[in-house]
Amino acid sequence: MAVMAESVAAQVKRSSLWTRAFESRNFLGAMFMVPAIAILILFLAYPLALGFWLGLTDTKIGGAGRYIGFQNFVSLAKDSVFWLSVFNTIFYTVTASVVKFAVGLYLALLLNERLPFKSMIRAIVLLPFVVPTVLSAIAFWWIYDSQFSIISWVLIKAGLITRYIDFLGDPWNARWSVVAANIWRGVPFVAITLLAGLQTISPSLYEAANLDGATNLQRFRHITLPMLSPIIAVVMTFSVLMTFTDFQLIYTITRGGPINSTHLMATLSFQRAITGGNLGEGAAISNAMIPFLVAAILLSFFGLQRSRWQQGGRD
Amino acid sequence: MSSVQIRDVRKSFGNFEVLHGVSIPIEDGQFVVLVGPSGCGKSTLLRMLAGLENITSGTISIGDRVVNNIQPKERDIAMVFQNYALYPHMTVGENMGFSMKLRGESTGEINKRVKRAAEILALSPLLERYPRQLSGGQRQRVAMGRAIVRDPQVFLFDEPLSNLDAKLRVAMRTEIKELHQRLKTTTVYVTHDQIEAMTMADKIVVMHDGIVEQMGTPLELYDKPENQFVAGFIGSPAMNFLKGHVRVNGVATFEGPNGVKLPLKNAPAASDGRPAVYGVRPEHFTIADDGAEAEIVVVEPTGSETQVFAKVGGEQVVAVFRERHQFNPGDKVRLKPDPSVVHLFDEATGKRM
Numbered sequence: 001m002a003v004m005a006e007s008v009a010a011q012v013k014r015s016s017l018w019t020r021a022f023e024s025r026n027f028l029g030a031m032f033m034v035p036a037i038a039i040l041i042l043f044l045a046y047p048l049a050l051g052f053w054l055g056l057t058d059t060k061i062g063g064a065g066r067y068i069g070f071q072n073f074v075s076l077a078k079d080s081v082f083w084l085s086v087f088n089t090i091f092y093t094v095t096a097s098v099v100k101f102a103v104g105l106y107l108a109l110l111l112n113e114r115l116p117f118k119s120m121i122r123a124i125v126l127l128p129f130v131v132p133t134v135l136s137a138i139a140f141w142w143i144y145d146s147q148f149s150i151i152s153w154v155l156i157k158a159g160l161i162t163r164y165i166d167f168l169g170d171p172w173n174a175r176w177s178v179v180a181a182n183i184w185r186g187v188p189f190v191a192i193t194l195l196a197g198l199q200t201i202s203p204s205l206y207e208a209a210n211l212d213g214a215t216n217l218q219r220f221r222h223i224t225l226p227m228l229s230p231i232i233a234v235v236m237t238f239s240v241l242m243t244f245t246d247f248q249l250i251y252t253i254t255r256g257g258p259i260n261s262t263h264l265m266a267t268l269s270f271q272r273a274i275t276g277g278n279l280g281e282g283a284a285i286s287n288a289m290i291p292f293l294v295a296a297i298l299l300s301f302f303g304l305q306r307s308r309w310q311q312g313g314r315d
Numbered sequence: 316m317s318s319v320q321i322r323d324v325r326k327s328f329g330n331f332e333v334l335h336g337v338s339i340p341i342e343d344g345q346f347v348v349l350v351g352p353s354g355c356g357k358s359t360l361l362r363m364l365a366g367l368e369n370i371t372s373g374t375i376s377i378g379d380r381v382v383n384n385i386q387p388k389e390r391d392i393a394m395v396f397q398n399y400a401l402y403p404h405m406t407v408g409e410n411m412g413f414s415m416k417l418r419g420e421s422t423g424e425i426n427k428r429v430k431r432a433a434e435i436l437a438l439s440p441l442l443e444r445y446p447r448q449l450s451g452g453q454r455q456r457v458a459m460g461r462a463i464v465r466d467p468q469v470f471l472f473d474e475p476l477s478n479l480d481a482k483l484r485v486a487m488r489t490e491i492k493e494l495h496q497r498l499k500t501t502t503v504y505v506t507h508d509q510i511e512a513m514t515m516a517d518k519i520v521v522m523h524d525g526i527v528e529q530m531g532t533p534l535e536l537y538d539k540p541e542n543q544f545v546a547g548f549i550g551s552p553a554m555n556f557l558k559g560h561v562r563v564n565g566v567a568t569f570e571g572p573n574g575v576k577l578p579l580k581n582a583p584a585a586s587d588g589r590p591a592v593y594g595v596r597p598e599h600f601t602i603a604d605d606g607a608e609a610e611i612v613v614v615e616p617t618g619s620e621t622q623v624f625a626k627v628g629g630e631q632v633v634a635v636f637r638e639r640h641q642f643n644p645g646d647k648v649r650l651k652p653d654p655s656v657v658h659l660f661d662e663a664t665g666k667r668m
Contacts, residue, residue, distance in 0.1 A: 227403070
């Protein structure tokens with residue numbers, strides 16, 4: 001044994017550093033991770049860090065900025081348009097997410113039943129998700145148009161109203177309009193994901209509950225909802241994050257108007273940075289979204305923590 | 316507790332009829348096992364009894380109440396599912412008490428009943444656990460506990476042991492039988508395993524292709540199978556069948572494949588020359604000088620007994636001996652069926668002659 005060990009040691013000594021490196025588990029592991037890390041650094045970490053840095057400078061388009069500390073944030077704190085955009089973003093996210101969840105869950109439950117043309121209906125439900133956002137936003141722009149709105153036209157023909165509705169000219173009308181467009185676009189994601197979750201629930205659980213004497217409502221309350229809760233947490237986290245950072249719909253339909261009443265933080269950031277040329281200030285607005293997003297992620301992180309019944313093994 | 320009457324029950328899925336008029340009387344307190352190969356309709360029948368499937372025609376009554384149009388929860392039955400169907404997000408105790416909770420009974424009463432059922436099934440230390448933290452056998456017991464807590468008129472079991480390993484299956488078999496002896500609740504038990512059926516049942520119902528082939532006590536079915544299907548299904552290893560003709564000239568004999576002569580106790584009337592199937596169980600062979608010539612193919616000792624596969628008249632048969640014969644493949648022996656326990660079946664209809 002000792003002789004063998006010596007000869008192996010001698011061999012190792014003779015082999016070059018290069019060969020030994022490629023036989024080392026740690027070195028190889030690090031090498032395999034390099035491409036992924038490079039991509040992450042180049043396209044995620046670097047832009048994020050640059051965004052942070054820009055937020056602390058007074059960079060304008062065409063000119064190198066200088067470090068000004070938290071001055072951008074101080075001026076934003078006194079900026080009523082910024083605070084309006086914060087309010088709009090929260091309003092937009094909360095109302096749209098709540099309705100998307102309710103409608104999505106309802107659709108998922110419906111699609112989980114035996115329906116005629118089920119697969120066709122499922123495909124139709126997915127449509128809003130498939131259409132490029134800008135195209136559907138333009139369609140909504142027409143639907144909400146002050147002269148050609150099909151909604152106003154139908155309501156007038158039906159004799160329910162006498163004047164065309166000014167969907168995008170009035171602040172609250174405009175807010176509800178973009179919320180409606182966002183709901184239309186976001187429901188399929190929620191519905192299809194929840195449907196996938198529903199289909200993992202064993203039918204025998206419902207049969208057992210049926211024999212145990214549960215009514216439809218009790219089955220939903222005691223079986224469906226608790227079994228679905230992990231999926232709900234994931235779906236709603238994604239839904240909230242996507243809604244909070246929404247840009248395309250607003251920018252296409254209202255560009256933040258009328259009088260900034262539909263400006264979200266994302267659209268305001270873009271307007272100040274790119275349209276207005278104040279890269280520093282725009283970056284600061286983007287940075288201001290981070291605490292909200294982190295809060296949302298933390299909330300779902302704790303919500304997502306597997307409840308005790310999901311953990312396997314013995315205690 | 317109640318009796319159960321199944322009268323001329325049929326079930327169709329679309330145009331496809333899977334049960335063709337099944338009638339089974341079940342007495343109060345009886346342990347009835349529905350057994351048959353997969354696809355014979357036994358599980359469908361059980362689910363109809365539970366109310367999980369509609370009854371196409373015929374009637375099912377529990378006690379003296381026809382339950383065709385009564386909701387599952389009103390039927391006062393409890394069912395143990397093949398996959399147990401335990402609610403994964405509820406503890407063992409909550410699982411067992413769920414039906415009482417839905418009925419709005421007081422927490423005290425629920426706890427009392429759950430505790431009693433847990434004691435019967437030795438589940439008391441596990442009441443706070445979740446199903447995921449239990450072994451297969453424990454889950455199986457929780458599923459039974461859930462049924463016991465409800466104190467129903469009838470217990471239904473749908474292949475409850477098929478997800479367990481062989482050793483546990485044997486142990487749970489005994490446990491279920493013991494439980495029935497203790498509670499005396501009418502039980503309908505579905506399985507495809509004839510050993511489960513034989514060991515547990517008061518009455519076995521053998522089903523095949525949507526009809527009842529035979530009903531009776533385990534030993535009736537073993538001793539007097541009404542047809543070739545039941546004969547082949549009950550008993551392990553399965554009964555040997557040899558095709559041939561009945562010969563009556565002086566003494567009744569059976570002329571098997573390639574002219575092999577096999578003994579008969581007495582031939583059915585007017586059966587000389589009739590084509591028939593000769594059935595003999597593996598355990599009813601002996602080695603005797605006047606037996607049929609056989610060549611041994613494979614010998615499988617299991618310790619308590621030895622299974623011998625041999626060719627008789629070119630056909631393979633299996634024989635089981637409790638004595639330890641020294642056999643080797645290729646040996647020529649003389650196998651003699653015990654004529655008092657052989658079975659004759661009509662070759663065309665498969666009916667007992």
